Amino acid sequence: MEQKEIRNYQPAGVDFERRGASSYDYEVQASMAFPLLMRKVYLWMTLALLITALTAYYVATSPAVLALIYGNPPVLFGMLIGELALVVALSWAIDKLSLTAATLMFVLYSVVNGATLSSIFLVYSSASIVSVFLITAGTFAAMAAYGYFTKTDLTSIGKILLMALIGIIIATLVNIFLKSDGLTMILNYLGVLVFVGLTAYDSQKIKEMLIQAPDAGEAAQKVALLGALSLYLDFVNLFLYLLRIFGRRE
Numbered sequence: 001m002e003q004k005e006i007r008n009y010q011p012a013g014v015d016f017e018r019r020g021a022s023s024y025d026y027e028v029q030a031s032m033a034f035p036l037l038m039r040k041v042y043l044w045m046t047l048a049l050l051i052t053a054l055t056a057y058y059v060a061t062s063p064a065v066l067a068l069i070y071g072n073p074p075v076l077f078g079m080l081i082g083e084l085a086l087v088v089a090l091s092w093a094i095d096k097l098s099l100t101a102a103t104l105m106f107v108l109y110s111v112v113n114g115a116t117l118s119s120i121f122l123v124y125s126s127a128s129i130v131s132v133f134l135i136t137a138g139t140f141a142a143m144a145a146y147g148y149f150t151k152t153d154l155t156s157i158g159k160i161l162l163m164a165l166i167g168i169i170i171a172t173l174v175n176i177f178l179k180s181d182g183l184t185m186i187l188n189y190l191g192v193l194v195f196v197g198l199t200a201y202d203s204q205k206i207k208e209m210l211i212q213a214p215d216a217g218e219a220a221q222k223v224a225l226l227g228a229l230s231l232y233l234d235f236v237n238l239f240l241y242l243l244r245i246f247g248r249r250e
Contacts, residue, residue: 044228055114060121147203158201191241
C-alpha cells in the first residue's frame with residue numbers, strides 16, 4: 001500500500017530555534033542530540049520491519065489465521081482501512097499523543113501491515129523473498145546514505161516524485177479494471193524509481209529536521225518516530241515493487 005503522508009512535520013508549539021542560548025551553547029546541544037535522534041530513527045524503523053516480517057511469516061504459516069483474514073473479506077478490508085487510519089492518526093494527531101502512545105500505534109501498524117503482507121509467502125518462493133529483501137536492503141542503504149551526505153537540495157526532486165507517486169496510485173487503480181500485464185510491469189519499474197528517490201529525499205529531510213532539535217526531548221523524538229515511519233514505508237513499498245519484478249512464483 002503506497003502511503004506518503006509525512007512531510008515537513010514539526011510538533012505544534014515546538015520551535016527548534018535558539019531560545020535565548022548563545023550560538024555556541026545551541027550548537028553543543030544540537031550536536032549531542034542529533035546523533036541520538038538519528039539512531040532512534042533507524043532503530044525504530046528496523047524494529048518495525050522486524051515486527052512486520054515476523055508477523056507476516058507467522059500468519060503465512062498459520063492456516064487458521066490465514067483463513068480468518070483471507071476467507072473473510074470484511075476482516076481484510078477492515079485491516080487495510082485500519083492501516084490507513086493508523087498512518088493518518090500518527091501523521092496528523094501526533095501533537096495530541098504521548099510518545100508512548102505514538103510508539104504503540106507504530107508497533108500496531110507494523111503488526112497489521114505484516115498480517116496483510118503475509119500473502120507474499122503464498123505467492124512467491126521463500127528464497128525469492130529473501131533475495132529480493134537483501135536487494136532492497138542494499139538499495140535502501142545506498143540511497144539513504146546518499147540523501148544524508150549529499151550537499152544537493154533534493155526538495156524539488158522530492159515534490160516531483162510525490163506527484164509521480166500519485167500518478168502511479170491512480171494508474172494502479174485504473175489497471176484493476178484494465179488488467180494489462182504490460183501496464184503492470186511499467187508501473188512496477190516506475191514504483192521502484194519513485195521509492196528509490198523518495199528514500200534519498202526522506203533521509204535528507206529527516207536530517208534537516210532533527211539537526212535543528214535543541215535536545216532529545218519528547219517533541220524531537222516524535223519527529224524521529226515519524227521519520228522512522230516514513231522510511232519504513234519507503235522500504236516496504238520498494239521491497240514490494242522489486243518483488244513483483246524479480247520474485248519467483250511458487
